[in-house]
Amino acid sequence: MQNNEKRNYSIELQKLIDKQGTVKPKLLLHACCAPCSSYVLEYISKHFDITMLYYNPNITPESEYTKRLDELKRLLKTASFCEGVRLMNCKYDPESFFEIAKGLEELPEGNERCFKCYMLRLELTAQTAKENGFDYFTTTLSISPYKNSKKLAEISLVLEEKYGVKWLPSDFKKKGGYKRSIELSKEFDLYRQDYCGCVFSKLEAERKRMNNDSSTCE
Numbered sequence: 001m002q003n004n005e006k007r008n009y010s011i012e013l014q015k016l017i018d019k020q021g022t023v024k025p026k027l028l029l030h031a032c033c034a035p036c037s038s039y040v041l042e043y044i045s046k047h048f049d050i051t052m053l054y055y056n057p058n059i060t061p062e063s064e065y066t067k068r069l070d071e072l073k074r075l076l077k078t079a080s081f082c083e084g085v086r087l088m089n090c091k092y093d094p095e096s097f098f099e100i101a102k103g104l105e106e107l108p109e110g111n112e113r114c115f116k117c118y119m120l121r122l123e124l125t126a127q128t129a130k131e132n133g134f135d136y137f138t139t140t141l142s143i144s145p146y147k148n149s150k151k152l153a154e155i156s157l158v159l160e161e162k163y164g165v166k167w168l169p170s171d172f173k174k175k176g177g178y179k180r181s182i183e184l185s186k187e188f189d190l191y192r193q194d195y196c197g198c199v200f201s202k203l204e205a206e207r208k209r210m211n212n213d214s215s216t217c218e
Contacts, residue, residue: 009142009153010174017047024049027168028088028129030121030139032056034071035192038184039177040140042081048136048168052076055090055124057097058117059197065092071191078188088128096120097198109201110148117198118147119155126159126167136168143172143181146196 027048031037037052044050054072059065069089076082100120104113122139129137138156142149149171156167172178185192195205 007153007169009149009169009171012169013044016169017044020047025135026133027051028053028125028132028134028137030055030125030137030141031072031087032121032140032197033068033193034075034188034190035181035185036140036143036172037072038075038079038188038190039181040143040172041075041079041085042180042184043172043177045081045083045085049084051086051088051134053088053090053125053128055121056197057093057095057120060094060199060202062092062094064193064197067191068193068197075188075190079184090124101198101200105200107200109196109204110146113200114148114196115151115155118152122152122155122159126156126163126165129165130163134165136166138168138170140172142170143177145173145178149173 025048027044027050029037029040029050029052031052031054041050052072054069056065056068059068073087076085076087097117097120100116101113104111104116107113118141121141122137125137125139128134137159139152141147142152153167153169153171159165160167182192184190195201
């Protein structure tokens with residue numbers, strides 16, 4: 001078995017695309033928000049029959065959840081590279097996130113609470129892909145430099161084995177993906193948030209802003 005630590009998932013994805021025939025495989029793509037989805041769709045929408053799954057129970061408050069969903073819907077209607085892409089929305093379910101976050105509330109972003117959140121969202125994606133006959137599943141999360149792409153891959157490979165649906169190898173921040181997502185966000189005037197979505201990351205972002213503001217005072 002190949003050592004996952006040494007795998008380059010970005011290269012693997014491009015090789016897979018290069019080998020494809022004329023029939024587009026069915027991909028269930030978990031979407032965290034419109035800005036992260038923008039580059040991912042620009043890159044792969046020509047090569048896959050894509051349905052996006054908006055499942056993000058970590059986002060609070062509900063108004064923030066709805067705002068991000070509305071921006072994703074607007075992107076899908078506006079961008080030419082989104083033609084034919086469908087959207088599957090899930091019920092807003094913050095209780096699921098708070099359940100897996102119990103005892104981990106004080107951890108900084110990027111630790112075990114985040115990994116459990118990855119698993120929560122990716123497991124429903126893999127399960128839904130299995131139930132609906134998709135060829136692949138993956139997520140837009142790896143485009144963010146603040147997300148642990150190795151942990152996302154590790155979780156996805158576990159779920160691939162559990163549900164029998166292939167994980168589409170990906171690390172979308174590579175090849176200038178994150179930079180391009182910022183450019184596309186400006187082009188389509190997309191709402192970009194400064195925290196991942198959960199109340200804990202929001203508080204952390206607010207503390208950082210306060211510290212930065214205080215450090216500039218005379």
